[in-house]
Amino acid sequence: MAGKRKRGKIKLFWKQFVGMLGLILLVFSIFSSFLLYSVFRMYVEEEKSRMSEKISMFQYSVRSALNGLPEEYEAIDYAVAQIGESLVNSLGSQNDIVRIYQKKGEMIYENRTSKQISHAYDELRGENACMWQTVKSQGNYYLQSLSLMENKKGNYYVEIDHDITYIYQKREELYSQYRLILLIATLLAGVLSFLFSANFTRPIRQLSRGARRFAAGDYKSRVAVRGNDEVTVLMEDFNHMADRLEKNMHRLRENVRQQEEFTASFAHELKTPLTSIVGYADMLRTMQLSAEEVFLCGDYIFRQGTRLEHLSYKMLELAGMGEKKIRMHPLSVKALVEKTMPAMQMGLKEKQLCCEVQLEEGTIYADEDLFFSLFCNLLDNSRKACEEFGNIYVKGIIRDDLYILVIEDDGRGIPKEELERIKEAFYMVDKSRARKEGGAGLGMALCDKIVSIHNACWKIESQLGEWTAVTIEFPLYQGQREKTGEGQDET
Amino acid sequence: MIKILVAEDDEAISNLICMNLAKAGYAVKAALDGQEAADMLEKEAFDLCLFDIMLPHIGGYELLEYAKSLQIPVIFLTAKGETMDKVKGLRLGADDYMVKPFQIIELLARVESVLRRYHRTVQKLRVLDMEIDVLARTVTKNGEPVVLTYKEFDLLLLFVQNPNRALYRETIYERVWDDIYMEESRTVDLHVQRLKKKLGLERHIETIYKVGYRFVEK
Known part of the structure; x- marks a missing residue:
């Protein structure tokens, strides 16, 4: 039984402890993840807007260049490739991968050879439409944009792959820092919730100790009441209960004592005349006594018998009082x-x-x-x-x-x-x-x-x-x- | 003569004890309260004290200490039959403990045994032509040793120590065999017959019809 009680106590402590620690860590992780994610998004968006500018420039330049060409000009593809190359240089996109495709998906320009990715060209519709995608290629991350350049001479697609590996690296760094912070936070929260749980369950443990002391027979023991919350009220109630119990027990003990004393006294009152009666009767039956002695014995037997009779009447009177109809x-x-x-x-x-x-x-x-x-x-x-x-x-x-x-x-x-x-x-x-x-x-x-x-x-x-x-x-x-x-x- | 002090506040019981002890050949003084008993102890020398525990003025336990200081053996008489009371009495140095109601024959036996323990009584009883050595448990008749069994010796002692007293079969059985008497048992009669024959006591151990036996010295 004691083991069961002990387990119960520990359970509450661990519940409190684990619950609190879990909650702290959960809130902390949600908050930090959100923070990390938004920082990451911010960087990406920044890159994106920078690239959008480039793309607009690209589109604008290509369109104006093509417009300036005669209608029957045959080598449009080549011209577009030329414009592309000059634009790459002028826009400072040497680090980016720039590819230009013809409407049939045929590549007509590439500033650097690298692994190609097929595109869903059909999804791009309307003027200045642009499609974004993050691509991982050979350990590097690229922010890939595919934009449509509509032209009466035909549609061209420009793909710009901007290297954003540094953002990912930064994110990795942040992650490792985050893990360190999380570890520290876990330890801190662990200590805090341990202290809190211990503090929270202390009055309960005190109460439990008090109850056990009381059960073990130390009826004078009371629980020290501190603070003013529900547990305090419980402690006060416990003390109150202990007071009442002690009083009741005292009364019961007193009753038992009186009862025992009554029984002992009754036995004494019964045995004393009986001793005389038995003794004198034994004398009468075993010894040859003088007439005077016989009288003495008989007299004692009679008087002690009367005493017993009197006692029995009084006892009946006392006992009958409880039953008699009053x-x-x-x-x-x-x-x-x-x-x-x-x-x-x-x-x-x-x-x-x-x-x-x-x-x-x-x-x-x-x-x-x-x-x-x-x-x-x-x-x-x-x-x-x-x-x-x-x-x-x-x-x-x-x-x-x-x-x-x-x-x-x-x-x-x-x-x-x-x-x-x-x-x-x-x-x-x-x-x-x-x-x-x-x-x-x-x-x-x-x-x-x-x-x-x-x-x-x-x-x-x-x-x-x-x-x-x-x-x-x-x-x-x-x-x-x-x-x-x-x-x-x-x- | 052996002197016994009886301190008992109930007059009837006090008288009962005194009468029987006197008949058994002891010199008896009675005190009806503790103070009186203490005064008597101071004035006279006694060989044995019988104290009631609940006495007015001075209790039995206190009297016990006083008697012990005078090296007088003490037997307690009391209505308190609880083991703890017995233990307390015996631990304080009482030599024996009698719970009321008690039988006179038992009281006499205990008095005898305590006195023997203190060598206040004679070791050898001379009755008729017999000499009984209580400690050696031997009997001689006209100087000739007679061999008795254990039970026969106890039986003889019981008769000799309670002369002129009708001893009921159940009393004899309970005292000598220390067991509860069965109505049809012939054990007592057989032993009494053998004892009579061995010691030639046919004339002195009288049979009382339907009751038992009585030892007479004449």
Whole structure:
């Protein structure tokens, strides 16, 4: 997989690199070729126009010379050849090849012997018609012109071959220079596009490295964001994604940790009474014990069994909360508390506790059973915390759109460092005492769940040895609109 | 007499261990939290400590260090069954590790074996007219050596170390053969019969109907 990813990365780099280099070279070659071609054309055209002048002179001279001849003059061909020769000399065309043909294609004059080329004479029509052609002959290039000289004595053709090899040589020179320049340009463009491509793909490579680091488990790693183009946005998005992922992962890990802790604590809570039960039962069956010892064993088995039973009830309550159908109704807090109090009176009387209840009239949206369970648990905690003749205060006040229920006692309090963990399942501030009083360490975890079901929040404050106050803030019930809103939340 | 300190915060378990160790002939002191255990270690000399890991005030690991400095062997008792916890406990120098729930007979066996390792216990047991050398694995009856097989010796040791205790067939099988007991297996009975015959213990190893055997010294 890593290889595939790597190949992908390289591909983009080479694509970028080769594409850019190709483009630069293509534009450069088109431009230079065009330049070279037009320079070449310019030279040729220059030669052509110079030759055109000569041809016009030729035509003019021949025509005027022939006109001056008598009509019955027989040796016209010869005369034309003579005129031609004199013209070659006077026009300075000694370096050119000049041939004059009769209308039948028969050559009547040639200033230099050289290889002849056949011509398509028929294509030339009309006065002063001229035909151009570039001819290569014996390693030399010639600009060849064939012009018609119309005359009442008959048509003559003049061929002038002008040597333009020097233009070709010049072009060759230019070509070799061009090749050198092209080579330099290729190198330059190569370096440039390499740098550009490297620069262009760098953020992508960084991003890829970052992603790989992240995948390898370095969840703290982020990509350094630079510039402000699309890749930057991508990098920012990546970082944002990494942030969210890290947060989620942290939350999941936290969940798993809590789950593991719960399982471990549960196992501990299960194994401890089991050890006693199994041990004492084993004693009963294997040893001959005195009546007193038998009683002791039986008592331990019974008490530890009861503890297990209590634990199983609490566990069911906690587990069942997720499945139980929760019925939320607008309920008066005062009525709820008054309904709950009689059930608690027994326990309170046992310790001769004084319970003061002061509640404002207020309606919250609640499930009656769950509220009952919450209130009982908290009140029971207060009862356990109090010495004999202690005081418990239950206060309810309305502030803004909250109903605040406070349950306070002047019992033994909770050490500051324990307050944070007190809501965790199986957490007990004083294990041995909690067990003696029949606690399984699940009460607060249960309360926490109930509080969150009611969209409420709660806090526990305490002063060790002085007091403990539990404050629950319920959202106040505010008529039909709120009801439908919350109803949707809960179902 | 061998003195054992038991530090366990659960009263029921603490009592269970103390009762059984006392019945096995050890002098036992119980501490219900780490602080109490540390105080006792300071005041008295012990031959062996049994510590719970999760103790109030002072944890089992800390107590272990203290006990080690006094060169007292330590067995951990805990509900934490994870391998890492075991490794941690043993690496810190614990001599053995018991995971709750445990059987009393197993606890006694481990206590015995740790004590033997530290030579805190007698090498030779004198029971009735027999002398059993635990390390040499030899038995003499009235001064005459008796040849026992490996399993027979273990069986004898189990009986002698758990007098007056009904030993269930499955318990015997699991302790001596270290395997899971099959309902119809006659292995235990055969070995017990042979042991009785070899050592003339017919009167002292009682058969308990449908349960197993009990060793009585009288």
